[in-house]
Amino acid sequence: MANRVLDKIMERADQIRELGPANERLGRLDDKAATLLRDAGVIRLLQPEAHGGLEVHPREFAETVLGIAALDGSTGWIAGIVGVHPWEMAYADPKVREEVWGEDPDTWxxxxxxxxxxxxxxxxxxxxxxxxxxxxxxxxxxxxxxxxxxxxxxxxxxxxxxxxxxxxxxxxxxxxxxxxxxxxxxxxxxxxxxxxxxxxxxxxxxEYSKVVDGSAPREAGLTNPAYLMPFSCVFPLGISAAVIGIAEGALYHHMAYQRNRVQITGTKIKDDPYVLYAISEAAEEIKASRTALLDNCSRMYDMVASGHVPTFAERAAGRRTQVRAAWRAVQAMNEIVVRSGGNAMRTDNPIQRFWRDAHVGLAHAIHVPGSVYHVSALTDLDIEPPQGPMRSMI
Structure with missing residues (x-):
């Protein structure tokens, strides 16, 4: 089902790319960009089938967000953030679900x-x-x-x-x-x-505590493993996927720009072994980030599908994977952007927009590594982490 959604998005790829500058000028998604997401069914990917949703595997949701973000960062970000909210609404009270989606399943x-x-x-x-x-x-x-x-x-x-x-x-x-x-x-x-x-x-x-510990969807009687996955895995998923997708978009535009570029020294990029090395290394790092994020999602899904409730230590390890994947992708992107030349920073060159978008996305609270790394290391050492804010992102 999600593959069909992503196919619809790819059929409109040029439109989404072209709307990037308009989104920036407006300071919000252009109505045309929002319509493209709505018509393709992107925001209904994690929505329950009973309310007109597609109820897909969260991995497929992440793959769709990755694809959109590579076309335009802001559009991908909305797909990831707004797109995850139907997942939590799935285990809210039936009365509020009917209020939200009863008349229009495309309500965001x-x-x-x-x-x-x-x-x-x-x-x-x-x-x-x-x-x-x-x-x-x-x-x-x-x-x-x-x-x-x-x-x-x-x-x-x-x-x-x-x-x-x-x-x-x-x-x-x-x-x-x-x-x-x-x-x-x-x-x-x-x-x-x-x-x-x-x-x-x-x-x-x-109750936030029940959302985080996974008891809320179980009390709601949900059985689809997608809704039994930890909140700390699914909520960051769309955000991290957007950041990694943006890095993929930067790589795409970097490659297109470098293909025929001649440096001020007169050297063609295709003849510069140092830039070619950086391109290959960055491409593999960004691909590894995608793989780590998606594999972590699938592993969590398989875990709950087998009847296992992820432990705090398992949730912490999963968050560490998500955080590191986002940082790895952005750091790899930096290595190619700084080799794109001064003209890449002109406002009519999309490379600079993807570069800015990736760094702002990385600044989201879910990507702050300190507490996540601290807590995951303690759990690996079989030491109980402290109560309080250190656990808030896990």
Missing amino acids: IASPYAPMGIARPVDGGYVFNGRWQFSSGTDHCDWIFLGGMLGDDEGKMAQPPRSLHLILPRSDYEIVEDSWNVAGLQGTGSKDIIVKDAFVPTYRTL
Whole structure:
């Protein structure tokens, strides 16, 4: 099924490439780019079949994101971020699933999950307030997942801390225009979100602890292994796939640009052994990054398909693989971009856009290696990692 989606995307590859500069100028996806994703079924890849989705293997979702990101970074980023939200919605309350998809299975859902809001308990639910950054693709979405902390009666954070994912319709939040001014991924429109005194009924919430430990989909009665995979594997999957795909796109444009290039010294690139060496090395490093990401996804899928619930140590090792794959791809991309010559940095050359997009994508919180490497090393040593923030990305 996903192969057919990717085939549809590849039939429109030239259109997606050509829309890259327009996405940047708008500071969000051009409506034509969003329509291309919608018509191809990209955002329905991980959506349940019962709600008009394709319910594919997450590896196929990642392969599709990789392919799109190689055409345009911002479009691939939206495919990866917005495309993963139906996966979590699959185990939300049936009532909210019907609200979101009942009339239109192509309804898109935004985020972010960072717990930047306070949810004060009231009869039947919560009164929710907060402000969030980085809501990718939000202009094209009609619902949103937002992270929040449980509050007390005074609206302050309750103790001990307890985190929720809350689901809100477009009428309950404000998109802050002109809040996405960045060096790369400009076309993602990852704007700020404000919520003021919105009532969120209990059925539109998920316990973050149950999302992370995998009990939420099991309590919802799901049996498809795709939905039983760890959140810490599936949520970063689209983001890391986008970054690696962007590196593949940079390689593609570098090769096209270098094919007939003559350096200022008069040496043709095809006759420069040092540049040729760098091209080959980068190509293999980027390919290894793709392979590692996809293999990790398949391994997690096979694990849960066999009935095994991944341990914390297994989740930590999987996150280490994802983080390293993204860093490896971007570092390899750097080696060829710096050998592309000064004209590659002109704004009409797509190489510089892919270079900027990759670095901004790598700056996403899920790619910060410190805590992930720290925790995975401790688990490898059979030492219990500390509680708290060190575990937050695992």
